[in-house]
Amino acid sequence: MSREPLSTPARWALTSLALSMLMPSLDTSIANAGLPILATAFDATFQQVQWIVLAYLLAITTLIVSVGRLGDGFGRRRLLLIGIGIFTSASLACALAPGLGWLIGARAVQGVGAAIMFALTVALVSEAVPKSRAGSAMGLLATMSATGTSLGPSLGGLLMTHVGWQAIFLLNVPLGLLNAWLVYRYLPADRAARRRMAFDYSGSAVLVFTLAAYALAMTLEGFTLPLLLASLCGVGLFVVVEKKAKAPLIRLSLFSDRRLSSSLALTLLVTTVMMTTLVVGPFYLHRGLGLSSTMVGVALSIGPLLSAMSGVPAGRLVDRFGARRIVPGALLGMAGGCSLLALLPMRMGLPAYVMPIMVIAVGYALFQAANNTGLMAGVRQDQRGVVSAMLGLARNLGLITGAAVMGAVFALAAGDPTQAPATVIASGLHITFGVAVALMAMALIISRAQFNCRSELAREEAGTANISGD
Known part of the structure; x- marks a missing residue:
């Protein structure tokens, strides 16, 4: 497939979308490393300051589909500008918060802006770049998402230690102003003469x-x-x-499209497995291998950083070979990495842990670029916002499920991970990633069924074309 070069306005439009993905991704994890500092600053318990993270995540998870649907009728560019404004203003409110309750409330409002940004960024790709460059654009957005998530803890810790906790929120103010200007200046204006669309308040x-x-x-x-x-x-x-x-929020007939339902199921399963690496990894590295906190942080950053670096090359592979070929290979790679972790001998040390994580990270980058590109290519223009939001919802539900359910599997297998001996921690890791292998096997089965469905549709379309030709 020939690759149409990007014009200068298209490059800046894509830059605005990249920032719209980076900013909310960064704030998903930037406060995590500084929770002890925030607990001291507000004289609060750990359970109380945890809501600084939870309020943000819950706002995104609960609103992302509704704002995606709203963008389809209200105008995606217009609503994205509003979302960036909410996110930036709430970030300033977070930095100026006089107490913990105010900070948690401001984080929830910040999550509203983040939900809008997450929901509409992928949907706007088709309006920002030519179709031949959609895979590369999706790969770039995947890179920004992974970069923000992986950079958050280290950047947050650095800013809190040397500047103050307010800096992690003030950082968003200049970035938000720049992002809003780029979106206003370079993203194509929403189509005029669009009839006002009824909004499903009850469904929302x-x-x-x-x-x-x-x-x-x-x-x-x-x-x-x-x-x-x-x-x-x-x-x-x-x-x-x-x-x-x-005017339903989600047309239930959408779920009769096996391509959509399969893509959403795959996204949920894959992100559940990715979160497993972040839940189990710290305990295995610290208590299993005896690494220092600094080395644990370095080891944990390898996977997300590699995933971030792989995003753009993955998108180019999708442009060249097609999403249908890439998705099964990406899932197979992730299953292989999980299998290695399920059989990991502790005596082989850190390299034996890092190598499978690298395989999983590359597979994840390939999957994101291929799955998102393949799904959005077949979505009607008036449904792009809600489908993009549903992808984001599946991702967030996967992250929550991975942290809770797979964390519970690990805790059940290892007892108390904060006190268990190294051998028990290793056994818990093997059992947990054995479950992850089962999840990836399920994903491969769904992918195969999705492939068969597309093949049947292609044959039916070819047969219809032949009949019409006759």
């Missing part, structure tokens, strides 16, 4: 309730079962509401 409210119940079930100890039951009831209620809505 039920979806927010359902997702909040699920997310809280994964993060609040002692309330898991009732909150999970509430989220299941919410799913049933959401289906009923959407069937009756004149």
Whole structure:
């Protein structure tokens, strides 16, 4: 496939989208490393300051689909500018917060802006670059996402130690102003003469309730079962509401498209496995291999950094060979990396841990670029916002599920990971990544079914074309 060169305006438009992905990704993890400092600054417990992270993540998870749908009718560029404005203003409010409650509230508002940015950035790719460069653009956005997530803890720790905790939020103010100007100047204006679209307030409210119940079930100890039951009831209620809505938030017929449902399922499974590496890794490196905190941080950064570096090359491979060929290979690579970790002999030390993590990281970068490109290429223009948001939702649910469920598997296998001996930690790692292998096997089965579905559709279209020709 020939690669159309990018014009200067298209390059700046893509830069604006890259910033729109980098900023909220950075703030997903930038406060984590400084939670002890924030606990001291606000004279709070660790459980209390954890909500600085949770409030942000919960706001994104519960709102991302609703704002994606809103962008389809209101105008994606216009809504993205509003989202950047909310994110930047809330960042300033975080830095000026006089108490912990104000900071948590400001972080929740910041999460609203982040939800808008996450939901619309991928959807705007087709309006920013030529179709022949879509894979490379998706790869760049994957790179920005991985870079922000991996850079957050180290940058946050550095700024908090040498400047102050307010600096991690003030950083967003100049970046947000620059990003807003680039979006306003270089992204194509929203199409005019678009009829005002009715918004599904009832469906949005039920979806927010359902997702909040699920997310809280994964993060609040002692309330898991009732909150999970509430989220299941919410799913049933959401289906009923959407069937009756004149302008549904999510057209349930979308899920009859096996390509969409398969892509969302694959995203959830893959991000669950990726979060597993971040949950189990620190305990294995510190208690299993006896590494210092500094070396643990360095080792943990290898995977995300490699994933970030692989994003653009992965996108180019997708442009050249097509998403349908890349996805199974990426999943197979991740399954292979998980298998190596499930069989990892502790006596081989750090290199034996790092090599499988590198394989998983490269596979993840390939998967993101191929899956996102393949899905968005077949989505109608008026559905791009909501489908992009659903991808973001699947990713966030995978991260929450990976942290909670796979963390519980590890804790069950290793007992108390903070006190268990090295051999027990190693056994816990083997069992947890054995479960991860099973998840990747499930992903490969779904990918195979998705491939067969596309092949059948291609044959049907070819047959229709032949009949028309006759």
